[in-house]
């Protein structure tokens with residue numbers, strides 16, 4: 001084969017297969033008592049099913065690995081079987097762990113070898129639009145080792161000295177320049193080898209996967225996020241999520 005006939009790196013990445021790991025093993029303590037958060041309903045459909053459909057809506061995604069609550073894998077398998085999902089996508093379910101990091105690692109361990117791009121998406125962000133998913137995949141295909149969707153902040157942020165007693169006044173330490181801050185969402189997209197290395201190497205407690213890659217060295221880049229990709233964390237977020245679904249139904253005309 002002459003040099004000219006070899007695919008360029010970006011062409012190779014263009015052909016790369018994409019899988020998504022959905023950590024869904026959290027309890028949802030901040031949402032209040034009830035079933036594990038991902039299994040609770042939004043307009044009658046489990047939040048996890050909304051999240052799975054959001055990922056499978058991308059034609060680039062051919063496998064979704066759901067990381068279920070540790071003792072809930074059979075229930076989650078039955079839940080996936082009971083809902084209509086795109087036929088072009090394969091689904092796997094594995095039990096999760098004690099922390100989000102541990103759950104993502106268990107999902108990564110279950111990935112077949114023939115996937116070069118991996119997205120990690122919170123089940124708790126059920127309404128992310130497909131254009132955001134595709135933008136993340138596109139940026140990884142274009143050569144970024146790690147990509148996060150994010151939005152500018154609406155509020156001013158203060159760094160404080162955390163109170164020792166709940167509710168006590170907290171002294172402000174600094175006010176970071178808001179113009180340089182972004183609120184980070186999921187799906188976060190990665191070159192698979194980079195993400196696997198990050199999960200094998202970084203042991204610090206972090207709140208997202210991109211932070212692990214940052215600690216390793218490669219540059220993480222941000223692409224525009226979407227306001228509908230918000231995380232369902234507290235009870236009011238359920239109200240917002242159901243309102244977004246109602247608006248979509250109206251816009252879709254049914």
Ligand SMILES: Nc1ccn([C@@H]2O[C@H](COP(=O)(O)OP(=O)(O)OP(=O)(O)O)[C@@H](O)[C@H]2O)c(=O)n1
Pocket residue numbers: 022023024025026027028029030031037038067096097098099100101103104121122123124125231232233
């Ligand atoms: N041991 C864990 C903890 C969290 N997650 C997942 O990580 C995502 C983001 O976590 P978060 O929104 O904090 O969910 P919970 O941990 O369930 O929430 P809380 O902290 O209120 O209990 C969620 O999809 C959650 O299911 C997970 O897979 N395994």
Ligand SMILES: C[C@](O)(CO)[C@H](O)COP(=O)(O)O
Pocket residue numbers: 100122183184185186207208209231
């Ligand atoms: C990964 C994440 O959604 C990015 O904003 C977020 O860090 C998860 O945090 P949580 O406190 O575990 O929900």
